[in-house]
Amino acid sequence: MAEYDYDLFVIGGGSGGVRAARVAASDAGARVALAEEDRYGGTCVIRGCVPKKLMVFASEFSGMPALARGYGWDMGEGTFHWDRFQGHMASELDRLEGIYRNLLKSSGVETFDARARLKDAHTVELSTGETKTAKTILIATGGHPVRPDIPNADLGIVSDDIFHLETLPKSILIIGGGYIACEFACIFNGLGVEVTQFYRGAQILRGFDDEARGLIAEAMRENGIKLHLGTNIVEMAPGGGDYDAVSGPTATDAAMGADAKQSATLMATRTGDGSQSVWVKPTSGDAREYDIVLFATGRDPNSADLGLEDLGIQIGRRKEIVVDAYSKTAVDSVYAIGDVTNRVNLTPVAIREGMAFVQTVFQDNPTAVDHELIPSAIFTQPEMGTVGLSEEDAREQEEVEVYCTSFRPMKTAFGGQNNRVLMKLVVSKATRKVLGCHIVAPDAGEMIQLAGVAIKMGATKEDFDQTVAVHPTMSEEIVTMKTPMRTA
Numbered sequence: 001m002a003e004y005d006y007d008l009f010v011i012g013g014g015s016g017g018v019r020a021a022r023v024a025a026s027d028a029g030a031r032v033a034l035a036e037e038d039r040y041g042g043t044c045v046i047r048g049c050v051p052k053k054l055m056v057f058a059s060e061f062s063g064m065p066a067l068a069r070g071y072g073w074d075m076g077e078g079t080f081h082w083d084r085f086q087g088h089m090a091s092e093l094d095r096l097e098g099i100y101r102n103l104l105k106s107s108g109v110e111t112f113d114a115r116a117r118l119k120d121a122h123t124v125e126l127s128t129g130e131t132k133t134a135k136t137i138l139i140a141t142g143g144h145p146v147r148p149d150i151p152n153a154d155l156g157i158v159s160d161d162i163f164h165l166e167t168l169p170k171s172i173l174i175i176g177g178g179y180i181a182c183e184f185a186c187i188f189n190g191l192g193v194e195v196t197q198f199y200r201g202a203q204i205l206r207g208f209d210d211e212a213r214g215l216i217a218e219a220m221r222e223n224g225i226k227l228h229l230g231t232n233i234v235e236m237a238p239g240g241g242d243y244d245a246v247s248g249p250t251a252t253d254a255a256m257g258a259d260a261k262q263s264a265t266l267m268a269t270r271t272g273d274g275s276q277s278v279w280v281k282p283t284s285g286d287a288r289e290y291d292i293v294l295f296a297t298g299r300d301p302n303s304a305d306l307g308l309e310d311l312g313i314q315i316g317r318r319k320e321i322v323v324d325a326y327s328k329t330a331v332d333s334v335y336a337i338g339d340v341t342n343r344v345n346l347t348p349v350a351i352r353e354g355m356a357f358v359q360t361v362f363q364d365n366p367t368a369v370d371h372e373l374i375p376s377a378i379f380t381q382p383e384m385g386t387v388g389l390s391e392e393d394a395r396e397q398e399e400v401e402v403y404c405t406s407f408r409p410m411k412t413a414f415g416g417q418n419n420r421v422l423m424k425l426v427v428s429k430a431t432r433k434v435l436g437c438h439i440v441a442p443d444a445g446e447m448i449q450l451a452g453v454a455i456k457m458g459a460t461k462e463d464f465d466q467t468v469a470v471h472p473t474m475s476e477e478i479v480t481m482k483t484p485m486r487t488a
């Protein structure tokens with residue numbers, strides 16, 4: 001009889017956990033089980049990348065009639081029906097969740113629709129009351145959005161809630177300047193919602209190339225988003241009450257707002273038609289009401305209540321499970337991958353970490369995950385694709401040449417629109433290697449995937465120069481920039 005019930009028990013059925021479970025079972029012949037307390041597919045499939053991208057596509061149609069008219073089409077403005085879109089999106093997510101479940105089943109992974117926590121280094125307790133043992137346990141529980149610590153914060157929604165809104169709001173206030181805040185500001189703006197965004201810092205998308213994020217901020221404003229930099233939320237309360245727009249809510253409203261239960265009811269019954277709005281006082285400017293306030297103020301790892309501390313597994317300052325280069329925790333039989341480890345919080349990275357874990361533990365091939373030169377995209381409008389170092393970070397490191405061009409692309413310029421795109425290469429003066437590539441343009445995410453291959457291979461500026469341009473495209477500029485714009 002086997003010493004343990006399974007070779008591997010995975011906690012969490014998101015992208016990373018499902019991949020690791022599936023590959024360990026099908027490629028390495030391991031006996032595998034997986035527990036998921038919610039829906040299979042995790043953040044990416046159920047409440048992140050996938051539904052977000054569908055919303056990006058939906059929101060882009062609003063700009064198309066105007067462009068089409070520039071090309072000679074007689075085309076009127078259309079009307080967006082949130083309920084129709086939402087129904088279609090919900091069935092697509094059901095379909096994808098079914099695929100995830102089937103993949104596990106066909107790989108021979110036993111699944112438990114239950115919450116799991118560690119009882120000891122080889123034992124998992126399920127919310128069903130069952131106890132299972134495994135030689136190795138993999139934690140892939142992901143993360144969750146967090147609200148700032150201010151009174152009445154539960155009057156605001158987080159990204160998880162967006163996909164369940166009953167109706168589209170007329171106005172929305174978005175707090176934050178990261179990926180989620182900027183992407184949803186553009187999405188809601190495209191869907192016809194009046195969007196205000198507060199970011200506490202000097203420029204949105206902190207950490208990305210200055211020139212690229214500057215262009216995105218400019219375009220967002222030109223597209224109608226009321227972007228307030230150096231601004232944060234100070235106070236919020238239920239709207240629609242007897243309050244003074246400048247001094248804040250009356251005592252009655254404030255007391256009501258302080259009651260968490262009441263706030264939850266308000267949240268649940270909000271219709272999005274403005275009848276249950278939220279009153280907000282910012283650090284600057286006038287207080288006003290918004291139909292919805294969205295907190296896009298970061299995500300925390302789901303490391304709580306897993307029984308980790310009792311086992312001596314280290315939890316870091318940002319609530320992440322601390323792991324080594326092979327994703328192993330302080331306990332030899334327990335590993336962790338994906339957002340719960342807060343390394344690079346992207347779906348394809350969690351999948352890579354899952355694959356490396358299987359190679360290390362089940363295929364006798366210790367594999368550390370390579371977190372260098374990861375291409376990524378921000379699905380703002382315009383989109384940004386980026387890989388490698390920003391100009392600012394590269395300059396800190398060594399002397400660089402910066403090749404950069406910004407222009408009005410043919411398709412939209414002909415259609416009478418003024419938007420600009422940016423193509424930028426940051427090149428090492430010493431080695432000639434391209435250290436960073438930053439593209440702000442429609443479909444920049446598609447372009448950066450391919451530029452990422454060359455840069456990951458160590459391509460030099462001269463390698464780019466020797467590649468013949470594809471004409472006429474926007475991306476041909478990436479191989480035709482002859483003179484550095486700046487050296488530093």
Ligand code: NDP
Binds near residue numbers: 201
């Ligand atoms: P980010 O950490 O990217 O951004 C959080 C934002 O909220 C920052 O602008 C931060 O400001 C601000 N903030 C934090 N705390 C407060 C506060 N108390 N008051 C006001 N503002 C605050 O988190 P996101 O939620 O946008 O995204 C989480 C992660 O999800 C990303 O890091 C990314 O890895 C992933 N993601 C990736 C996507 C993609 O690949 N396209 C899309 C969406 C998410 P400051 O800059 O000053 O700290």
